[in-house]
Amino acid sequence: MPGPRSWGPAGDPVKRRPNSRRLGRHWLFCVLAGEIVAGKRLIIPFFLNQEGCVRRCIFCNQHIISGAKKTDARSGLAETVAAYLATAGSRPDRTVQIAFYGGSFTSLELSKQNEYLRCGQQFIAQGVVHSLRLSTRPDSLDQDGCRRLQAFGVRTVELGVQSLNDRVLAVCNRGHDAAVALAAVKLVKDQGFETGVQLMLGLPGQSRESFQETVEKTIAAGPDFVRLYPAVVLRHTPWELRLGDADYQPLSLAAAVEWCGWALKVFKPAGIPVVRMGLHPSDGLIAPGNIVAGPYHPAFGELVKSYLFREKVIDILGKLVLDRQSRLEKGRRISVSVGLHRADVSAFVGHQRANLPEYCRRLEGIDIGWHVDRRQHRGEFACVANEGRLVDHCSVFS
Ligand code: SF4
Missing domain, CATH: 3.20.20.70 (Aldolase class I)
Incomplete structure (x- = not known):
């Protein structure tokens, strides 16, 4: 199960760094091999x-x-x-x-x-x-x-x-x-x-x-x-x-x-x-x-996958969490961690972390973090709030 370490600190809800070397290695490998x-x-x-x-x-x-x-x-x-x-x-x-x-x-x-x-x-x-x-x-x-x-x-x-x-x-x-x-x-x-x-x-x-x-x-x-x-x-x-x-x-x-x-x-x-x-x-x-x-x-394919993750996560969280929020005390912030396949973390975060400010801007009232979730396949994610799992095995391709 994802632990509390997954959450970002207050005021800086998204704190995990993407594997910034992955893209470089991938590019190098394509060129050489x-x-x-x-x-x-x-x-x-x-x-x-x-x-x-x-x-x-x-x-x-x-x-x-x-x-x-x-x-x-x-x-x-x-x-x-x-x-x-x-x-x-x-x-x-x-x-x-x-x-x-x-x-x-x-x-x-x-x-x-x-x-x-x-x-x-x-x-x-x-x-x-x-x-x-x-x-x-x-x-x-x-x-x-x-x-x-x-x-x-x-x-x-x-x-x-x-x-x-x-x-x-x-x-x-x-x-x-x-x-x-x-x-x-x-x-x-x-x-x-x-x-x-x-x-x-x-x-x-x-x-x-x-x-x-x-x-x-x-x-x-x-x-x-x-x-x-x-x-x-x-x-x-x-x-x-x-x-x-x-x-x-x-x-x-x-x-x-x-x-x-x-x-x-x-x-x-x-x-x-x-x-x-x-x-x-x-x-x-x-x-x-x-x-x-x-x-x-140079990383066009990464941009596309990042785009798909960003739009799907925002769409799902926008509906699920804001609906829940409306039933809770007005103005209360909700913390959500997105569970991802290990290889999809960089797509979720976006090329040069470009998705992170978008999550903050478009998901007002939500503190969003992420964790690696072994149950998710490539292209899938789960959303977990304080009160429990909101959605599981949600595909960015659907
Ligand atoms: S895109 Fe046209 S010009 Fe270029 S290699 Fe193919 S057939 Fe030849």
């Missing part, structure tokens, strides 16, 4: 720098996003794999994938595709890598192509869908419509690949409604996972040149967090994991001047 999905998979990214792209999407500059230099396939891949494996160490319970990202893999010349795939296959043969994955355009895949990828050991295909609204796709110069993207998701799924869909929010021409429609259509298409990227304006992109136009304004950071939070709450009950929110803070991306405008934040 690749991306871990569900703690059991190491993904080693190898960036293609827009190779294979038959047209230029209005928002894209992969040279900046990846920060990677163009390199020879064989030596570059060998170096990358060796560096990542050395940093991450070996773990028998972990699967390792080489990922070809940052281009349109299946639009590359066949000889080039095969060169990359053979390089990857060698690591599979050596037993240090289990399979390959790649991202590509939805309009550059067919059944024969899928079979060829499978023969080389590709197990995961991520489709750069971005939007399922025809107008948005046209404004962004994608060169295909939503029907093509949905057909590609079906093809990849039917061929037995683990299927990922990459979506963007805040694209030129995209309204909140069209983003929501895209999310709903994506859920109906049933991919295995999604990634959500707020659209930012990068240097040397066609979007940068249109930035003076009212129709080409990016989202604010607050709006992007809110849109993404909504999407997370919709994908979660549909059983579709959101494995990434926000661009990876590569050296190229964070170099001065490369982000011209838009909702970039």
Whole structure:
């Protein structure tokens, strides 16, 4: 049971410090050791720098996003794999994938595709890598192509869908419509690949409604996972040149967090994991001047989770406690401690403790503290007042 140590002192009701080093460690780990999905998979990214792209999407500059230099396939891949494996160490319970990202893999010349795939296959043969994955355009895949990828050991295909609204796709110069993207998701799924869909929010021409429609259509298409990227304006992109136009304004950071939070709450009950929110803070991306405008934040995913916690806690406590307060002596303060899964404390507190003043401001008359509660799962919380438990297993996704 939570003890009295959980309560904040009078006048400073919220006193626990977040684990301020967690974010730093997470960021460092991503940079050095690749991306871990569900703690059991190491993904080693190898960036293609827009190779294979038959047209230029209005928002894209992969040279900046990846920060990677163009390199020879064989030596570059060998170096990358060796560096990542050395940093991450070996773990028998972990699967390792080489990922070809940052281009349109299946639009590359066949000889080039095969060169990359053979390089990857060698690591599979050596037993240090289990399979390959790649991202590509939805309009550059067919059944024969899928079979060829499978023969080389590709197990995961991520489709750069971005939007399922025809107008948005046209404004962004994608060169295909939503029907093509949905057909590609079906093809990849039917061929037995683990299927990922990459979506963007805040694209030129995209309204909140069209983003929501895209999310709903994506859920109906049933991919295995999604990634959500707020659209930012990068240097040397066609979007940068249109930035003076009212129709080409990016989202604010607050709006992007809110849109993404909504999407997370919709994908979660549909059983579709959101494995990434926000661009990876590569050296190229964070170099001065490369982000011209838009909702970039190095810990965007943390901001979204913090937003969900803040809004849900305030909503629940606002209703429960203030209702109780109205039945008690007028003006009496109520103390509440929020019970959290250990890993959710930072989301409750907020990035750089930003949620704490919000709790104080919007929950007048309530002294709020928190404690770790082993009974809560990730994304859940309990609220405990002096008189007892007010609510239990309340999900921020509901
Ligand atoms: S978004 Fe994808 S398809 Fe478009 S230019 Fe960038 S890498 Fe190529």
